[in-house]
Amino acid sequence: MLRSRWTKVAVFLACLLPFFRLAWRFYTGDLTPNPIEFVTHFTGDWAIRFVVTTLAISPLRKLARLPDLIRFRRMFGLFAFFYATLHFATWFGLDKFFDMHEILADFSKRRFIIAGLIAYLSMAPLAVTSTQGWIRRLGGRRWQRLHRLVYVTGIAVVVHYYWLVKSDIRLPLFYGSLVAILLLYRTAVALWPHRAPAVS
Amino acid sequence: MLIQKSPDIRYSEVTSKALYLNRRRFLAAIPAAFLGVRAFAGTKLPNLAKSPFSTSEAENSFNDVTHYNNFYEFGTGKDEPARYAQKFKTDPWTLSVEGAVAKPRKYSIDDLLHLAPLEERIYRHRCVEGWSIVVPWAGYSLGALLKQAEPTPKARFVAFQSYYDPGQMPLARGSGLDFPYIEGLRLDEAMHPLTMLTLGMYGETLPPQDGAPVRLTVPWKYGFKSAKSLVKIKLVEKQPPCTWNIANPQEYGFYSNVNPAVPNPRYSQATERRLGEFRRRPTLPFNGYADQVASLYNGMDLRKYY
Numbered sequence: 051m052l053r054s055r056w057t058k059v060a061v062f063l064a065c066l067l068p069f070f071r072l073a074w075r076f077y078t079g080d081l082t083p084n085p086i087e088f089v090t091h092f093t094g095d096w097a098i099r100f101v102v103t104t105l106a107i108s109p110l111r112k113l114a115r116l117p118d119l120i121r122f123r124r125m126f127g128l129f130a131f132f133y134a135t136l137h138f139a140t141w142f143g144l145d146k147f148f149d150m151h152e153i154l155a156d157f158s159k160r161r162f163i164i165a166g167l168i169a170y171l172s173m174a175p176l177a178v179t180s181t182q183g184w185i186r187r188l189g190g191r192r193w194q195r196l197h198r199l200v201y202v203t204g205i206a207v208v209v210h211y212y213w214l215v216k217s218d219i220r221l222p223l224f225y226g227s228l229v230a231i232l233l234l235y236r237t238a239v240a241l242w243p244h245r246a247p248a249v250s
Numbered sequence: 251m252l253i254q255k256s257p258d259i260r261y262s263e264v265t266s267k268a269l270y271l272n273r274r275r276f277l278a279a280i281p282a283a284f285l286g287v288r289a290f291a292g293t294k295l296p297n298l299a300k301s302p303f304s305t306s307e308a309e310n311s312f313n314d315v316t317h318y319n320n321f322y323e324f325g326t327g328k329d330e331p332a333r334y335a336q337k338f339k340t341d342p343w344t345l346s347v348e349g350a351v352a353k354p355r356k357y358s359i360d361d362l363l364h365l366a367p368l369e370e371r372i373y374r375h376r377c378v379e380g381w382s383i384v385v386p387w388a389g390y391s392l393g394a395l396l397k398q399a400e401p402t403p404k405a406r407f408v409a410f411q412s413y414y415d416p417g418q419m420p421l422a423r424g425s426g427l428d429f430p431y432i433e434g435l436r437l438d439e440a441m442h443p444l445t446m447l448t449l450g451m452y453g454e455t456l457p458p459q460d461g462a463p464v465r466l467t468v469p470w471k472y473g474f475k476s477a478k479s480l481v482k483i484k485l486v487e488k489q490p491p492c493t494w495n496i497a498n499p500q501e502y503g504f505y506s507n508v509n510p511a512v513p514n515p516r517y518s519q520a521t522e523r524r525l526g527e528f529r530r531r532p533t534l535p536f537n538g539y540a541d542q543v544a545s546l547y548n549g550m551d552l553r554k555y556y
Contacts, residue, residue, distance in 0.1 A: 082329065083314035083525045084381055147529055155518060162516065214516070216379075217426030217497050218326040 052118035061122055065129045068096045069136075086144045093137035098207050098225055100130030101169075105204050105232045112239075124180050127200070131177040138170050162213035169206035172199045201236075204229040293455045295368055295388050303444060304372035305538075310383040312452045314525050319459045320377065321478060322425040323414065330421065331459035338418060338458035340479070345464055349409070349484035352400035359463045363449060366394040370453070371446060371467075376508045376537045378472035378501075380530075382522045387467050388450030393441045401437065401485050408440040409433075409490035410466055411482035427497055433477040434490035434504065435468065436546075444469055444542055448476075470536040470543045472506045503556040507547070508537035512556045 051057055072092055075081055082088040107123040110116060146153050156163045176197055178184070185193045208229050212222035321331040324338075345362065348354040357365070368388050376382040396408070414430035416422060422429050439445060446467040449455060456462040461478025468475050474494050484490075494502035501514050510520045510533040521530035536543050547555070 083310075083318040084328070084523070086523065086528075087381070144528075145523075145530075149530075152518060152520065159513065159518075160516060216516075217322070218424060219426055220424055 052116065052121065058121060058125070062125060065100070065125065068092070068133070086140065090137060090140045090145060093133050093140060094211075097130055097134035097137050098211060100126055100133060101173075101200075101203055101207050102225060102228050102232070104130055105200065105229065109232055109235045127173075128177060128180060130203075131173045134170050134173055138166075162210055165206050165210035165213055169203050169210055172203045172206060176200060176203075201233060204233065292457065295363075295450045295454055298368050298370040298388050298453060301369040301371040303542075304370070304386075305374055305384060307372070307374065307384050309372060309386055310525050315383055315385055315451070316457050316459060318381075318383075318525060320379075320473065321459055321461070322427050323412070323419040323422040323429060323431070323479075324459065325421040326425050334421060335458035338462065338479075340458065340463040343463050343481075345480055345483065347395065347399045347483045347485075349486050350402045350405035351485050352402060353398065355399065357395075359449070362395070362447070362464055365398065366390040368449065373446075373467060373469040374537050375467075375469065375473055375476075376522055376533065378474060378506070378514060378517065378519075380517045380519070380522050382524050382533075382537075384524070385451055386453070387446060387448045388453065389446045389448035389467070391443045392445045392447045392466065393443065395447055395483070396441060396485070399485070404487050405485035406437050407486050407489050408435050408437055409482075409484045409486050410435075410477045410480055411484070412477050413479040413481045427493055429493075430481075431477055431493045432490065433466070433475055433492050435475070436489075437485070438546055439468070439543075442543060442546065444539060470507055470539040472502075472508060474502065475506050505547075505552075505555045507543075507552065507556075508533060509535060509552055509556065511535070512553055 072089065076085075076089075104123060104126040107119050107126065111119045142148065142153065146156070157167060176199055179188065179193065179196060188196065208222060208226040211225060212219060215222055317332045318328045319331040320328070321335065324331040324335040325333075341359070343359050345357045345359075346354070347357065367390065369390055370386050370388055372384060372386045374382060375385055410433040412429075412431035412433075414422070419429075435445070446469075448461070448465045448467045449463065451457075451460060456465065461476075464480050465478045466476045466480060475492075489504060492502070492504060494506075495504055501516065508519075513519050519533055522533045523530050534540070
């Protein structure tokens with residue numbers, strides 16, 4: 051089933067559902083008394099969910115013996131970048147209204163914004179080089195090394211979220227644990243490669 | 251596109267408030283007539299006197315003010331208090347005034363409603379998170395209550411305590427804060443005429459999510475200083491501990507006066523977004539009440555005493 055073209059189409063549409071839901075809430079004026087904050091949090095939530103999902107693909111392929119999951123990894127990664135871009139643009143354009151004075155002050159002083167910026171900037175080159183053409187141009191090995199940047203993304207988004215919340219740290223800890231498990235699994239595989247289950 | 255939308259909705263909501271209140275008054279009258287219950291959330295407060303402290307700025311809609319709340323005992327999401335506080339039992343209620351006073355006393359809400367003439371005061375309310383609202387509160391200066399208690403010379407600070415019941419507030423545990431919620435003011439701040447003992451808003455008693463049945467309103471300080479659902483006011487000699495200050499002393503100082511020049515590590519504080527407006531607006535020192543309250547802090551370094 052994972053190999054079917056239609057599965058890929060269905061997954062693609064499912065990934066767009068949050069965006070359509072947001073558009074619908076905008077259309078019906080259902081964006082809470084603070085719409086800009088709501089859109090910022092909504093898009094941020096989905097960005098972090100897609101980052102974690104993307105990081106989960108490789109371990110899941112091995113552990114669940116579903117090698118075909120690889121067909122969705124790029125899509126999830128690009129959706130993470132898509133929602134992160136909406137998130138960043140909402141903050142930059144709607145919340146701060148392109149006020150460079152405030153934005154630069156935030157970049158230098160607010161640690162959660164610095165972490166968010168690192169997360170976003172680490173995703174950009176991965177999105178750009180996600181095509182077959184770029185894999186060929188860089189060569190598989192170098193491409194793979196570059197795309198390890200996603201580990202930085204995973205850590206930075208969690209730190210961004212953790213530093214943002216005031217006292218209720220349950221969700222940042224939840225995502226943090228997921229990222230920790232996924233990265234520790236990779237570390238374990240790298241340290242004891244012979245123990246990793248074979249992948250076809 | 252957001253630009254065009256928000257103000258239009260806001261004003262239509264303001265206009266429809268009368269209708270809304272009418273319905274509330276009607277609904278409120280039913281149990282009152284049959285059970286003799288008085289002053290629960292949504293009861294009309296008649297004959298509110300106008301106050302010279304009121305701002306002429308446009309009020310936020312009742313709907314915005316009741317559906318965008320920080321009341322962590324009922325959940326940390328802004329929409330959660332409106333959903334989870336509705337069954338909050340606020341009758342009977344006792345507010346105890348105690349400590350360094352000649353006349354300690356326990357007050358019922360009925361006592362408080364008749365302690366001084368109720369005024370409507372339209373105040374700006376600025377949250378430390380960078381949003382603000384304009385609310386028509388109903389109540390009177392906290393000083394009226396404190397004077398009745400007759401503070402002794404030992405009284406230099408006032409400690410406030412909010413109601414806490416894990417049974418009624420099961421979401422409080424996940425908030426990361428220690429409850430009951432406690433706050434504090436210097437005695438001169440508490441006695442300042444702008445500081446309100448608030449029993450209502452929008453011409454009716456307080457809804458649960460906005461701090462029913464009685465709360466504090468200190469308009470020149472960040473909103474978290476205005477403790478909700480008060481059960482205890484204690485006059486004390488030393489500066490009392492405060493919930494947010496305990497949770498994160500670098501960010502939430504004892505004074506927490508609204509100050510655009512002193513950034514919070516998380517929020518710049520130079521600007522704020524008034525709910526219903528698209529663009530941020532500059533934040534004013536002491537939330538625009540500097541003329542009345544700046545003298546309370548003469549000679550104090552407000553960067554140090556943030």
